[in-house]
Amino acid sequence: MIKIAVLVSGSGSNLQALIDANLSGAIVGVISNKPEAYALERAQKSGIATAVIEHKQYPNREAFDDVMHQQLLDWGVDLVILAGFMRILSAKFVQAWEGKMINIHPSLLPNYKGMHTHQRVLNTGDVMHGCTVHYVTAELDAGQALAQAVLKVNLHDTADSLANRVHVLEHLIYPQVAEWICNGTIQHTQRGVLYRGKPMLEAIQFCKF
Numbered sequence: 702m703i704k705i706a707v708l709v710s711g712s713g714s715n716l717q718a719l720i721d722a723n724l725s726g727a728i729v730g731v732i733s734n735k736p737e738a739y740a741l742e743r744a745q746k747s748g749i750a751t752a753v754i755e756h757k758q759y760p761n762r763e764a765f766d767d768v769m770h771q772q773l774l775d776w777g778v779d780l781v782i783l784a785g786f787m788r789i790l791s792a793k794f795v796q797a798w799e800g801k802m803i804n805i806h807p808s809l810l811p812n813y814k815g816m817h818t819h820q821r822v823l824n825t826g827d828v829m830h831g832c833t834v835h836y837v838t839a840e841l842d843a844g845q846a847l848a849q850a851v852l853k854v855n856l857h858d859t860a861d862s863l864a865n866r867v868h869v870l871e872h873l874i875y876p877q878v879a880e881w882i883c884n885g886t887i888q889h890t891q892r893g894v895l896y897r898g899k900p901m902l903e904a905i906q907f908c909k910f
């Protein structure tokens with residue numbers, strides 16, 4: 702059974718969706734860089750081990766990442782799921798977990814990498830918006846996309862309403878992709894990413910209009 706760790710910094714609604722999905726892998730631990738993250742309570746309520754590793758207590762990014770890396774090894778983790786983890790990871794850490802670490806980003810990548818995606822979508826006047834689950838590579842929000850969920854931006858949408866609407870989609874596709882990795886539907890191999898044993902040429906699309 703695949704052992705999963707979820708890295709969080711905040712509310713952890715995606716963590717909750719992953720817990721509720723009863724994945725065929727086991728969530729063995731949750732790491733937060735913030736002691737006040739509500740995600741920690743969610744984990745504890747479900748009997749999942751937690752670790753608080755405060756980035757502020759380490760002299761640099763690498764030192765912080767080394768402690769996280771060791772914790773992941775101690776838990777015997779096979780898959781790292783970033784779920785609202787608000788720290789940029791060092792190249793060394795990303796390399797160590799390449800092909801074993803996924804993230805969810807609130808935009809239709811490659812559009813709107815980085816922060817404040819909902820407001821930027823509104824500023825541009827885009828008609829479509831959504832979220833993307835992708836493998837994590839050294840370049841921010843640039844690893845291979847595995848799944849995307851799309852929604853139509855409404856005239857009355859604000860950054861907050863878009864955030865809420867995108868969240869609903871996140872809770873749908875993140876557990877789905879996690880399960881696909883747990884049950885081998887998606888595999889990261891030397892030949893690239895495979896979906897049902899064949900090269901995955903594009904992200905699986907989910908639409909909701």
Ligand code: GRF
Pocket residue numbers: 711712713714715716784785786805806807832868871
């Ligand atoms: C989500 O919007 C996700 O796309 C982004 O961080 C947010 C996490 O929300 N990476 P939550 O903590 O899972 O509620």
